[in-house]
Amino acid sequence: MKRYSKLARASILTLAIASVGSLAACGSDNGSSTSDNNSGSGDSKVTLRFFSNLPDRKSGQGLAEQTVIDNYVKANPNVKIDVETLAEEPFKNKLKAYMSSNEPLDITMVHGGAELNTLVQAGYVTELDPKQYEGEQYNFLPGVYKSFTFNDKLYGLPRNSDYEVIYYNKKLFADNGVKVPTTLGELLDAAKAFRDKGIAPMSINGKDLWSFGEMYQNLVLRYSGNQNLILDAIDKKTKFADDESFLKAAQFLGQVRDAKMFQDSFMTADYGASQNMFTQGKAAMWYMGSWEAGMATNEALPEEFRQNLGVVKFPVAEDGKGTLDDLLAWNGGGYAMVSSSKHPEEAKKFFDYLMSANQWAKTAWDTGAAVPAQKYDLTGSESEVQKTLTDILVNAASTSGASAIDYGTPKFKDDIQNALGKFFSSKQSPEDLLSALQTAVDNQ
Amino acid sequence: MIARKKTAIWIFFLIVAAGQLFPLIWLVDFSFNSSADFYSNSILKWPSSPQWHNYVNAWVDGKFLKYLGNSLLVSVVTIALTVVLSLTLSYAFIRMQWKLRSLFYTILLLGIMIPIHATLLPNFAIFKALGLTDSYFGLILPYTAVSVPLGTFMLSGFLRSIPKELEESALMDGCSIYRIVFQIIAPLLKPALVTVIVTTFLNCWNEFIMASTFLSKDALKTLPFSVMNFAGQYSSDYGSQFAVMVLTSIPAIIIYAVFNEQITKGVTAGAVKG
Numbered sequence: 001m002k003r004y005s006k007l008a009r010a011s012i013l014t015l016a017i018a019s020v021g022s023l024a025a026c027g028s029d030n031g032s033s034t035s036d037n038n039s040g041s042g043d044s045k046v047t048l049r050f051f052s053n054l055p056d057r058k059s060g061q062g063l064a065e066q067t068v069i070d071n072y073v074k075a076n077p078n079v080k081i082d083v084e085t086l087a088e089e090p091f092k093n094k095l096k097a098y099m100s101s102n103e104p105l106d107i108t109m110v111h112g113g114a115e116l117n118t119l120v121q122a123g124y125v126t127e128l129d130p131k132q133y134e135g136e137q138y139n140f141l142p143g144v145y146k147s148f149t150f151n152d153k154l155y156g157l158p159r160n161s162d163y164e165v166i167y168y169n170k171k172l173f174a175d176n177g178v179k180v181p182t183t184l185g186e187l188l189d190a191a192k193a194f195r196d197k198g199i200a201p202m203s204i205n206g207k208d209l210w211s212f213g214e215m216y217q218n219l220v221l222r223y224s225g226n227q228n229l230i231l232d233a234i235d236k237k238t239k240f241a242d243d244e245s246f247l248k249a250a251q252f253l254g255q256v257r258d259a260k261m262f263q264d265s266f267m268t269a270d271y272g273a274s275q276n277m278f279t280q281g282k283a284a285m286w287y288m289g290s291w292e293a294g295m296a297t298n299e300a301l302p303e304e305f306r307q308n309l310g311v312v313k314f315p316v317a318e319d320g321k322g323t324l325d326d327l328l329a330w331n332g333g334g335y336a337m338v339s340s341s342k343h344p345e346e347a348k349k350f351f352d353y354l355m356s357a358n359q360w361a362k363t364a365w366d367t368g369a370a371v372p373a374q375k376y377d378l379t380g381s382e383s384e385v386q387k388t389l390t391d392i393l394v395n396a397a398s399t400s401g402a403s404a405i406d407y408g409t410p411k412f413k414d415d416i417q418n419a420l421g422k423f424f425s426s427k428q429s430p431e432d433l434l435s436a437l438q439t440a441v442d443n444q
Numbered sequence: 445m446i447a448r449k450k451t452a453i454w455i456f457f458l459i460v461a462a463g464q465l466f467p468l469i470w471l472v473d474f475s476f477n478s479s480a481d482f483y484s485n486s487i488l489k490w491p492s493s494p495q496w497h498n499y500v501n502a503w504v505d506g507k508f509l510k511y512l513g514n515s516l517l518v519s520v521v522t523i524a525l526t527v528v529l530s531l532t533l534s535y536a537f538i539r540m541q542w543k544l545r546s547l548f549y550t551i552l553l554l555g556i557m558i559p560i561h562a563t564l565l566p567n568f569a570i571f572k573a574l575g576l577t578d579s580y581f582g583l584i585l586p587y588t589a590v591s592v593p594l595g596t597f598m599l600s601g602f603l604r605s606i607p608k609e610l611e612e613s614a615l616m617d618g619c620s621i622y623r624i625v626f627q628i629i630a631p632l633l634k635p636a637l638v639t640v641i642v643t644t645f646l647n648c649w650n651e652f653i654m655a656s657t658f659l660s661k662d663a664l665k666t667l668p669f670s671v672m673n674f675a676g677q678y679s680s681d682y683g684s685q686f687a688v689m690v691l692t693s694i695p696a697i698i699i700y701a702v703f704n705e706q707i708t709k710g711v712t713a714g715a716v717k718g
Contacts, residue, residue: 049660056676058505082661087675090656097565097657101572272679276483291678301480333677 046346047080051098051108053091053333057083060294061160064364072353079346099124105338106347107354110156112147112334113406114413120150125336126344128154139357139375144331146401157355158331158373160364161393162403163290164214164314167385171308172199172284181315182324184222184252191261194284200263203283205274207267211287212253212420213405213413218314218328219249225321227400233441234407240438248317250423250430257424267425279305290393294368296383311388327396330403331373408444415440471693475499475686482682498687506670506688507662515667518580519648522587526644527637529588530595535625537596538603539611549600555593560586561653568657582658583666587648595640602636603629638706645699649692667692 050069054062062085069081086094092115098105099122110116110125119125133140141161148156166181173180173190176197181187194201204211220230224245232238233246240246256262263269263283278286279301295301296309313324335354341347354360361372366379371389378390405413419436422428474482476494502508536542537549567586568577576582606629614628630637652668659665670688674681700707 054677055672056674056681058501059681060676062676084660084662085672086656087672088677090653090672094657097568101569272479272682273483275679276480279480280484300478 045078046343047082048106048347048350050081050083051105052083052085053088053109055085055087061369064367064369067363068354068359072350102340104340104342106341106343107335107337107351110334110336112332114410116148116156117150120155124339125155126339130154137356141373143399143401144373147331148334156334156336158334159360160333160370161329161373162332163327163329164218166312166314167286167288168310168312169281169284169308170310180312183315184317187315188255188259191259195260200283201261202285202287203274203277204262204266204287205269205271207270209417209421210405213417215287216249216420217404219252220245221326221328222317222322223248223320227398230404231402231407234404240434246434247430250433254430281305290371290389293371293386293389296385297368309385311385313392323397325395325397327399329399330401412440412444471686472690475690477683479682495683498683501684502687502691506673508670508691511665511667511670514664518583518666519645521584522648523641523644525588526591526595527640529592530599530640531630533596534599534603538600552593553597560590564654564657577658578661583655586654591644598640599633599636602633606632635706635709638703642699642703642707649696
């Protein structure tokens with residue numbers, strides 16, 4: 001009996017050790033296989049690590065990104081590109097973890113502004129030479145580096161031009177005899193007209209909060225005509241109380257709230273909910289960015305909706321200094337090279353290829369996934385919506401270069417968004433909103 | 445009178461059952477809709493044309509089979525380790541007499557209060573240094589660590605209700621300590637063990653945040669990543685995501701259905717004899 005128990009003990013122990021050992025071996029096997037690849041250089045096989053926030057590789061921007069990667073691998077058979085993707089929030093968290101452990105990624109997607117600034121301060125991303133990206137091959141639009149430049153040094157390249165417009169349903173406007181608004185007064189009139197008919201005037205993703213921030217910046221721009229005013233306020237060069245445009249913009253938000261311009265229970269609607277409300281023809285307008293250019297050609301959406309989709313610029317204020325052509329545009333997303341890369345030369349080659357005007361910019365535009373930050377040629381097969389969006393961008397008299405909510409620290413973004421969210425879900429006065437915004441600036 | 449009471453009870457239970465089943469029905473229903481049909485006014489929506497390709501997407505683009513294999517491996521090893529450790533630990537704490545026993549028991553039980561995600565970044569730093577990120581073991585270790593305290597707690601409560609005389613007579617017959625634990629005690633603890641297995645399974649089957657932080661290689665990813673494969677920067681392919689969730693929940697439903705009776709026993713038994 002005793003013998004048996006010894007045997008049992010031995011076998012259990014062996015089993016336990018073996019299982020741990022083999023599992024650890026699994027891990028180290030995988031680890032060593034990459035390091036083998038990594039140690040190669042020159043003509044031998046090279047594996048680049050690419051980190052992106054676009055997990056869906058079969059549609060939209062993810063498809064565009066994957067297409068460029070596939071093109072490159074086809075042209076350079078000695079290079080393998082390991083793509084790791086996570087959706088927005090997990091992506092941001094993991095990038096921070098990678099930064100703190102100095103993970104040897106090669107190229108990563110970055111959000112310009114505060115997030116990139118953190119990476120720059122940690123020395124995790126490589127400085128780029130802006131001179132190299134001048135000229136025909138890259139063709140960047142003027143002023144797109146703003147969110148990627150710190151202390152006059154460039155650390156990343158933008159991938160998109162993001163700008164706010166109003167998408168609208170032509171049929172709903174025509175059937176109800178409502179004029180497509182070009183002034184803020186007309187916007188409120190349209191809101192009242194649709195409310196009377198029981199149609200939600202404008203859909204917005206209130207739960208995500210950031211659309212409120214864009215709208216407020218847009219309104220300040222319309223009243224002041226000065227793109228830098230709100231950015232200066234965030235830089236503490238001026239105060240919210242010092243310029244009446246801030247108050248007027250807040251007052252207009254109050255009118256929007258009182259006129260019930262947004263759909264019912266808009267504070268619980270996230271991006272998808274607000275979009276589907278609009279695409280299902282239940283809301284007449286949707287306040288959103290240029291990255292939704294692909295809606296007009298997205299076959300998952302009803303045919304009737306796609307034919308009636310229109311785009312207009314954000315209306316002007318009757319008593320404001322801003323014009324229709326002052327565009328709230330910024331460059332949020334982009335790519336950067338990681339300084340701890342194991343193959344800086346190969347990474348640079350791919351990075352330059354990716355950012356060439358005929359790669360990312362062309363692919364993203366052709367698939368309708370986004371409006372690039374580079375000059376692109378119209379192919380002639382664009383949808384009406386894409387053409388209008390191009391006109392809006394090309395004819396812009398001025399662009400902001402930065403989105404106000406992303407201009408400060410992450411804490412500031414939280415604070416300013418919560419202040420706006422609180423304003424829309426309560427009866428707070430515009431004056432109180434202004435002081436809340438000032439507090440957010442002071443505490444950043 | 446009795447008949448009427450019976451119908452009332454039946455109706456009541458049917459309502460409760462419907463409430464419990466509704467999320468599942470809703471999940472299956474919308475997995476056949478296209479993304480554009482979501483967020484409509486109707487609670488359930490009969491798809492105009494069932495979107496079977498959602499399931500094709502889930503299987504192919506969601507890399508379902510590969511991730512399922514990884515999830516199974518991680519879960520099975522975690523469960524095995526949890527069961528063996530909890531069983532032996534609880535036996536050592538309840539039946540064996542040794543110094544500082546209650547101190548260590550308390551320390552171990554404190555582990556129940558630590559949420560797994562509070563350990564995320566420290567673990568990441570440690571595993572990084574040890575080279576355990578990007579390996580199955582990097583997930584199995586923390587999953588086991590958080591499951592063992594609760595498992596030990598459940599098993600030790602149950603163990604107290606088992607009469608000592610059983611072990612005494614086994615010992616008289618010349619039974620070794622290992623045989624007592626694994627052949628005498630373990631079968632008696634079956635309902636409690638099943639409960640431990642099922643709760644551990646559900647915990648690691650659904651865990652995402654830790655997996656997303658520790659794993660970079662596609663070859664190691666677990667099932668919750670599959671849902672992620674259909675997320676765009678702003679909006680997502682909801683139909684395919686729902687199809688993935690239906691497929692993901694099937695193993696969980698099967699396990700629950702198989703062990704259902706044991707679980708209810710495991711939760712209640714041992715409570716009375718305290």
